[in-house]
Amino acid sequence: MKWYENTGRDHDVIVSSRVRLARNLVDYPFGNRLDDTSKKEIIAKVKDALCDGKKYTFRDFASLSETERIAAAEEHTVSPEFARGTGPRALIESADGSSFVMVLEEDHVRIQTITPGFSLDEAFDKAREIDQKLDSKLNIAYDEKLGYLTHCPTNLGTGMRASVMMFLPGTARSGSVRNLSNQLGKIGLTIRGMAGEGSSADGCLFQISNQVTLGVSEEETIAKLTKITERLIEQERALRKKMFEQDPDALTDRVMRAYGTMLYAALIDTEELFRLYSDVRLGVSLGVIDCVTAEQLDRILIGCMPAVLMRDNENVRDARSRDKARAETVRRLLSGPEGKN
Amino acid sequence: MLCERCKKNNATVFYRESINGKERSLSLCEECADKARKNGELETDLLNDGFFSEPLGGVDKLFGSLFGFPQLVGHKSAPEKKCSLCGATFRDLMSEGKAGCPECYRTFSDELSSTISRIHGTTSHTGGAPSRFKADRDLKDKIKSLEKGIKAAVDEENYEEAARLRDELRAIRAEKGDETK
Ligand SMILES: [Zn+2]
Ligand SMILES: [Zn+2]
Numbered sequence: 001m002k003w004y005e006n007t008g009r010d011h012d013v014i015v016s017s018r019v020r021l022a023r024n025l026v027d028y029p030f031g032n033r034l035d036d037t038s039k040k041e042i043i044a045k046v047k048d049a050l051c052d053g054k055k056y057t058f059r060d061f062a063s064l065s066e067t068e069r070i071a072a073a074e075e076h077t078v079s080p081e082f083a084r085g086t087g088p089r090a091l092i093e094s095a096d097g098s099s100f101v102m103v104l105e106e107d108h109v110r111i112q113t114i115t116p117g118f119s120l121d122e123a124f125d126k127a128r129e130i131d132q133k134l135d136s137k138l139n140i141a142y143d144e145k146l147g148y149l150t151h152c153p154t155n156l157g158t159g160m161r162a163s164v165m166m167f168l169p170g171t172a173r174s175g176s177v178r179n180l181s182n183q184l185g186k187i188g189l190t191i192r193g194m195a196g197e198g199s200s201a202d203g204c205l206f207q208i209s210n211q212v213t214l215g216v217s218e219e220e221t222i223a224k225l226t227k228i229t230e231r232l233i234e235q236e237r238a239l240r241k242k243m244f245e246q247d248p249d250a251l252t253d254r255v256m257r258a259y260g261t262m263l264y265a266a267l268i269d270t271e272e273l274f275r276l277y278s279d280v281r282l283g284v285s286l287g288v289i290d291c292v293t294a295e296q297l298d299r300i301l302i303g304c305m306p307a308v309l310m311r312d313n314e315n316v317r318d319a320r321s322r323d324k325a326r327a328e329t330v331r332r333l334l335s336g337p338e339g340k341n
Numbered sequence: 342m343l344c345e346r347c348k349k350n351n352a353t354v355f356y357r358e359s360i361n362g363k364e365r366s367l368s369l370c371e372e373c374a375d376k377a378r379k380n381g382e383l384e385t386d387l388l389n390d391g392f393f394s395e396p397l398g399g400v401d402k403l404f405g406s407l408f409g410f411p412q413l414v415g416h417k418s419a420p421e422k423k424c425s426l427c428g429a430t431f432r433d434l435m436s437e438g439k440a441g442c443p444e445c446y447r448t449f450s451d452e453l454s455s456t457i458s459r460i461h462g463t464t465s466h467t468g469g470a471p472s473r474f475k476a477d478r479d480l481k482d483k484i485k486s487l488e489k490g491i492k493a494a495v496d497e498e499n500y501e502e503a504a505r506l507r508d509e510l511r512a513i514r515a516e517k518g519d520e521t522k
Contacts, residue, residue, distance in 0.1 A: 029427035029442035131469075140471045141443030144478070146457070147466030149443040153457050156446075157466045214461035217468030269371065306375070319371035 002075065002097045004302050007295045008117015012285035013233045015165040015205065015298055016076070016114050019123040021131055022150045022159035023109040024141040030151040031106070039088040039104055046103045049137035050092050050130065056101075061091045067310050074305035076114055078102055099126050106151050107159075109134065116295070118229065120162055120222050127160075128218075147214060157214030162222055164229050167294075169204040169282045170239030171232070177206070180232075188212045189228060204278045208232075237285075244286050255283030259292070262300075262330050267323040270306065273330070277301050292334060300333045344370035346377075424448040484513060 008014070024030070025045065028038055050056045061069065061082070073083035078091060082105045092101040102110040111134075113126040134140065141149040147157040155161075171177060177193070184191050192207045208229065210221045244251050258279035261268075268276070281297045283289040302308065304326045310316045313325040344352045350370035369377065421430045429441030431452050440446060446453065458464050470478040487510045494503035 024443055026443055027426070030440060031437075033427050033429070033441050128469075132472075135471045139473075142471050142474055143443075143446055143466075144474060145465055146446055147468065147470070149440070149446050152439050153453065154460055156457060157461065158468045212461050214457065215463035215465055215467055219468075270374075319375075322371075 004075070004116065004295075004298050007293075008115065008119050010118040010233055011116065011294045013166055013168070013236050014118040014229070015167055016116055017119045017123045018076075018112065018114045018161075018163045018165070019120070019127040020110060020112040020161045021127050022107040022148065022155045023111065023131065023134060024149060024151070025108050026139045026141045028108060030108075034104075036088055042108050043088060043090045043103050045138060046101070046109055046134070047090065047092065049134050050101065055095055056092050056099075057095070059091045059093070061089045061102075062087065067307050070307035071305070071311040074308050075302055077112075079105060079110075081105065094126070094130075098123075099130055101130060107155070116298075118164065118233070120164065120226055120229075124162065124218065124222055155213055157212075158216070158218050158221065160213055160218050160221060161209050162225050163207055163209030164225065166206045166208060166229070166232065166236070167204055167278075167281060168206050168232070168236050169278055170236045170243055172204050172206075173243060174239050184208065184228070187224070187228070188216070189225065204282075240282065240286060244288075251286070252283075252288050254279050255286075255288045259283070259289055262334060265327050265330075267320070268304075268327040268330060269319075269323050270304075270326075273301065273304050273326060276330075296333060300330055303333060304329050342368055344368065344373050346370070346373035422448065480513065480517065484510065487513070 004016070008016075025042060028034065028042060034042075047058050051058045061078075064072075069078075069083040072078045072091070073080045077093070077100045079102065082089065082091075082102050085105070087104070089102070089104040092103065093099065098115055099111070099113045102112070111127050111130045113123045113130075115123045115126070143149055148155075148159040150156055150159050168177070171180065177191070181191050188211050190209055190211045192209075193205070208225070210216075210225060213221075216224075258276045261272075262276050262280065265272075277297055277300065280289065280292060281294055284292060284294050284297070303312070306322060309322055309325050309329065313329075316322045316325050342352045344350045345368050347370060350372065352368035352370055421432070423430055424441055424445045425448065426444035427442035429437075429445055431449050434440060434445060434449065434453075454464050467482070487506050491503050491506045491510065494500070494506060
């Protein structure tokens with residue numbers, strides 16, 4: 001099971017919730033000061049600490065093909081840097097598909113969890129579970145004043161990043177994202193627009209996360225992010241409703257045309273997919289269309305990322321065959337077990 | 342619209358990134374986007390949805406500029422201090438923009454404190470700790486919260502509550518063998 005195959009709370013606005021913890025072992029240097037022998041030792045130690053039962057599985061990440069590595073990044077299970085990196089490194093995954101431990105990313109260990117919908121507490125609990133397991137077996141670098149010691153000083157303290165990925169077509173089209181950026185910046189949060197949107201539509205996916213890790217506890221960070229997210233959810237729903245009421249026919253037309261394209265197009269490129277995704281997902285939340293769900297659409301978006309398509313379809317060789325595979329995948333996932341048509 | 346890299350194919354992949362209001366965009370054809378994606382020159386691509394990126398953007402640059410203190414350039418006669426675990430000098434930290442090992446933070450704690458405080462607005466951690474530090478951490482957090490509670494009780498003129506909390510605090514301090522203040 002993958003995180004994007006589950007449904008979650010407030011899914012009309014929140015795609016996923018994530019938590020990351022940066023951890024390092026005492027007695028080992030960071031990054032390029034580590035030789036391969038030390039790297040292998042670290043990998044073995046982390047593996048021993050976590051993989052003592054069936055709950056966590058170990059993968060030698062360096063041995064995967066480039067397509068597999070990039071696809072993992074597209075599925076948000078590893079960072080792009082980790083996917084493209086070189087040298088010994090490993091990925092440890094939980095059986096429930098929600099937790100991923102990158103060994104030898106920027107820090108020795110990066111625990112990251114991803115759960116569907118608005119579920120920061122759940123994501124944090126899962127990350128803490130792994131953290132405690134590591135801590136019970138290994139000496140984690142820590143300083144009473146500076147907290148967890150990390151390669152980059154921007155992560156000192158809790159070493160935690162918590163974030164929600166939000167689908168905000170209403171907020172984006174009302175033009176208030178810039179304003180929101182300023183407000184969030186003032187209270188130590190960051191909003192980033194997610195890439196992949198064409199000139200024809202405004203970006204609708206945003207990642208909101210904490211920026212500061214020192215002097216603010218894990219619980220305070222989660223509480224602050226939760227509070228802001230709740231407010232943004234309400235605001236987004238109101239803006240969507242307003243957008244619909246201004247011209248219901250135009251919006252319905254846009255949604256149904258996008259859905260029609262998803263059902264019948266033979267070639268779909270990445271940019272078009274993002275636009276179709278946004279339009280149909282908006283339509284679902286407004287009740288304009290009910291033969292597809294937000295979860296299904298998230299699954300389509302991830303399942304149609306370039307490297308994921310290449311990994312899952314043998315016949316993808318170039319851009320054209322990938323667009324074809326993408327259109328086929330969209331159709332297949334629309335009529336999948338969750339689909340009603 | 343033509344791809345801005347090869348200027349031959351039509352641009353079909355559009356990247357746009359905005360970090361707290363600062364925008365950057367790129368229009369590429371699938372081939373050029375693939376290339377950019379593979380060699381990682383694109384910070385802004387489909388993979389990068391912001392979760393993994395370092396805050397404040399371009400940390401290396403930031404770190405370098407934050408480190409550019411004049412007093413570091415001098416003292417050429419004195420032997421350069423080195424981290425006992427990884428051998429890094431403060432100059433190394435400056436040029437790399439990152440610590441060489443966990444021990445560097447202790448070795449160079451004086452040199453680093455203003456940088457850390459500029460990044461985070463503080464140099465003092467609150468929150469979780471490994472189990473071997475946990476008891477001490479919890480005690481510190483408890484004392485902090487009692488002190489806050491006493492102040493709040495006094496502000497509300499709830500002197501009975503303030504006295505009760507003060508007794509509790511005194512008991513904890515006595516146990517810890519710390520009678521100061
Ligand atoms: Zn091109
Ligand atoms: Zn060091």
